Amino acid sequence: MDLLNSNGRALTWIANHPRCSIREMANGMFLTRRTVWGMVVKLHRAHLIQVTKEGRLHRYEVGDLLLRQTLFSMVKYERLLA
Numbered sequence: 001m002d003l004l005n006s007n008g009r010a011l012t013w014i015a016n017h018p019r020c021s022i023r024e025m026a027n028g029m030f031l032t033r034r035t036v037w038g039m040v041v042k043l044h045r046a047h048l049i050q051v052t053k054e055g056r057l058h059r060y061e062v063g064d065l066l067l068r069q070t071l072f073s074m075v076k077y078e079r080l081l082a
Contacts, residue, residue: 007042010039010043013025018062021058021059022037022060049063
């Protein structure tokens with residue numbers, strides 16, 4: 001999966017904001033909830049994120065520890081270049 005496309009942005013967002021909701025992602029990424037939902041479905045089908053239900057909300061987080069650590073290091077490196 002290309003981390004520079006919108007799905008990669010969503011995966012990076014989830015890695016930086018564990019246990020986030022669709023609404024929080026949409027507001028933070030300046031996208032509609034429907035758009036974010038589509039990205040989340042793709043990431044979940046690819047087994048890149050885990051979904052936890054809390055009451056009426058679904059919470060999302062990166063499932064694989066190694067992937068999470070890799071994303072964190074990429075984001076830190078990207079901030080150094082900015």
